[in-house]
Amino acid sequence: MPEKRQMHLGQQLTRAGRWSRAGITSGPAALWLGIFLALPLAAILAISFLTRGEYGGVELPFTFDSYKRLAGFGELGFDSLYPVVLGRSLALGMATAVLCLAAALPLAFFIARLSEKYKGAALTLVVIPFWTNLLIRTYAWQILFSPNRWLTVAAHSLGIGTAGEALYPGTLAVLTGMVCDFLPFMVLPLYASVEKMDWTLAEAAADLGADRWRVFRHALLPQIWPGLGAGFILVFLPATGQFVIPDLLGGAKTAMLGNVIQQQFASSRDWPFGSAIAAVALLLVLVGLAIFQRKGSKHEVLP
Amino acid sequence: MKINTPLLNRHFCAVVFSAFLFAGAAQAEKSTLNLFIWSEYIDPQIVSAFEKQFDCKVNIDLYEDVDSMLAKIQGGGAGLYDVVVPSDNLVPVMMKQNLLAPLRHENIPNLKNLGEKFVSPAYDSKNRFTVAYQWGTVGLLARKTAGQPLPDSWACIFDPAKSAGSFMLIDSVRDQVGAALKYQGHSVNSIIPSELKAARDLCIAAKSRSVGFDGSVGVKNKILAKTAQVGIVYSGEGVRAMVDDTNTTYIIPKEGSVIWVDNLAVLAKAPHRDLAEKFLNFILDARIGAQLSAYTQFATPNQAARAFIKPLDLENHAIYPLPEVTDRLEFLNDLGFKLRLYDEVWTQIKTR
Known part of the structure; x- marks a missing residue:
């Protein structure tokens, strides 16, 4: 018992x-x-x-x-097209993440320094685009980028694109669509870090004679590093696999990783090959993350 | 009071239980048909007429390309649907994988309505598994420009010297590569590497001059919106565009093109096989067949239905091409392992 x-x-x-x-x-x-x-x-x-x-x-x-x-050892002889597709997708993911970061950093600081009254409203505004479907937002860009629309005309007057022609399909249109879609994923974690920031460290750095860049580099950046890392990963990973926006705003002219994988499970009916592409892509991303994390851990600030 | 509680509970349980029973009974009474079909490919009024006549409920799931349909059926969706609509080249694939249920012809008396060409087709001898639903072609939708002849050849896509203005390509591997193969005088089912490489290079060059790729409906919409002058579409979109904008016209290029037949089939694991066969029989009805083609603007394989189709549609060569044009049309075959050639060519076209 x-x-x-x-x-x-x-x-x-x-x-x-x-x-x-x-x-x-x-x-x-x-x-x-x-x-x-x-x-x-x-x-x-x-x-x-x-x-x-x-x-x-x-x-x-x-x-x-x-x-x-x-x-690259295919039916029609050697051709390095799959590494090219992979590289292109990673580059698109990276470009999206960097542009999102550039746009989100000032925005996160701006929102964090707003008075409590406006903070909620500002954050809601960041999230509002999610209330509409991604496809609808992307098609909306198609309309805005059509010939003779005000946005297109305004861009032409700034010397972007050829007068009388649509702004899509093209790289500019794809990046615009991508940044608009992923921006909130960068803003929210960054804001969370900036909000908790200990500003006395910045004051101390300034008192000790640091210039503005060094204040940011040594007193502020280490504090927002966790949010920055989270935001970067949240944007970079899905942006790498994204293929709807490149299709709709890029004219489906260039294959992305997502396209090639989807093609294997649809028209080509080649599940093993589709799985192999997915596995290699996953491996690359994991390796990238591991490197990122190692670098990130060096950026610690003394409490 | 304490004594009553269990009694009350028992009462309550009985009520709940019988409610479940009734719900179950009600569900069994009204049977359902699960239909998996292309978007905008069936007249909603036909569906409600079927529901009314057989006192059932029709659940419709949509797909935008047949390959995704097959992927879903293969990926564990075999028991989810009763009726699917595979294209001619997918029928042997589904048959070989035992995904289709043999049709019990005694339940489908309207089979006699099928046109001669659609009885016992090459891809399904004796109509063991399928009945033809609609058929059509792949061709060019072009906007008429004053003082300029309409394109009559794939050259307006593949030869920069014979361009008829900005153009759209179709985002479908076999149809797009097939057009390039036809332009060079080859079969749309070519598996000869040199022919495919030449077709690939034509498509890559065309891509850089084009507005881009899109599905048939997308191409049609972009031509209606004047984003492009010419584009590759299926005949149904071509004819619908001609109705919406009389300045557009659908052309089957002189080099020939792709012809296809979509078919109704019952899945081997269909939960409602009897109702599914009733549905097939219903669609093969002469009047329903005419109503269907009036809606889709595709051609009917239903000979008896032709009596109820508007003469204007029957005389429309964009829907029912002339015999000398039909001679130059080719069906797409399933290429088995050799499909990999097309996969690679397509990825190369999209990567360069």
């Missing part, structure tokens, strides 16, 4: 007790992640090593064919 035990917080637990406590507290989350994250990821990895069936679907045997194709 097991003896009746009473447990107190902080009490030394047996190994079994520790496990059961861990199971209760983090079990549901672990289970969730296991079923909806780890398992599908493992499936993608497994499928990427399988063979495409003649009519689609996946079959044995295991092969490296998909990865060979991805490296």
Whole structure:
């Protein structure tokens, strides 16, 4: 007969007790992640090593064919097009993240220094675009960028684009659409950091003779680094996989990573190859994040 | 009072339970048909007429391209739908994967209404799995310009010297690459690398001069909005554009083009197979067939329906091309493993 035990917080637990406590507290989350994250990821990895069936679907045997194709050894001879697509998508994600950062940094400082009365309203304004669907917002840009619309005419008068022609499809249109879509993801985490900022550090730096740049660099930047990092990741990752905006505002002329993956699961019916592209893209992003995190941890400020 | 509580509870349970029973009964009484179909491809009035006649509910899910439909069916959606609408080249693919249920012809007496060409087609002998729904072609939608002849060749896309103004390409691999293959006098089902490389280079050069790629509906809208002068579309969009703007016209290029037939099929795991066959029979009705084509502006495979179609539509060569034009049209075949060639060509076109 097991003896009746009473447990107190902080009490030394047996190994079994520790496990059961861990199971209760983090079990549901672990289970969730296991079923909806780890398992599908493992499936993608497994499928990427399988063979495409003649009519689609996946079959044995295991092969490296998909990865060979991805490296450029295709049906029509060697062609480095997939690395090009991958690089282009990463560049689009990076450009979007950098532009968002440039736009969000002053905005976050501005909102954080507003009086309490206006802060809520300002944050609501940042979030309001989310109330409409992404597709509607993107189509709206198509209309604004059409020939003879006021925005197009205004841009022409500034020397952007050719008079009488639409501003889309083009890189400018794609970047505009991307920045507008992802800006809130950068503003909100940045604002959270700026809001908590300890301004006395800036004053101290200034008192000690730092110029404005050095105040920002050594007293402010380390404080907003966590928000900046979170915002950068929140923008960079989905922007890299984004293909609706490049299609609609870029005229579907250039393939992005998302397009190529989607193509494998739709018209080409090649799940192994689609999975291989997704797996490699994921790997690259994870490596990038690891590097980013290492760099980030150096930017610590003394309390 | 204490004694009453369990009694009350039991009462309450009974009420709740019977409510569930009734709900279940009501659901069983009114059967449902789950239809997975292209967007804007069925007249809503036909759907409500079917619901009324068979006292059922029709749930419609939409797709924008058949490949996404197949991907969803393969990816675990096989039991979600009763009726799907595969194109001719997808029928063998679905058949080989045992995704389709054989049709019980005794439940579909209206099969006799099908036109001669659509009885026992090459992709489905004896109509074992499918019945034709609508058919059409791929061609050019062009805006008429005063003093300029209308383009009659794919050259207006692929030859800069014969340009007929700004143009749009179609965002569909087989249709776009097929147009380039036809322009060079090859089959739309070519698997010869040199032919495909030449078609790819034509498409890449055309891309840089074009306004961009879009689906058939998107191309039509951009020509109506005057963003482009010419574009590649399906015949239904071509004819609809001609109705909306009489300054536009639909042309099948002289080099030939793609012809396709969309088909109704019942899924092997269809939850409501009987109702699905009733639906197929309903669509094959002569009057319903005429109503359907009046809505889609595509051609009907239903011979009996022709009696109820407006003569103006029947005489419209954009919908029903002349026999000498039909001779130059080609069906797309499923290419099995060789589809990879097209995948690669398409990625190259989109990457360069």
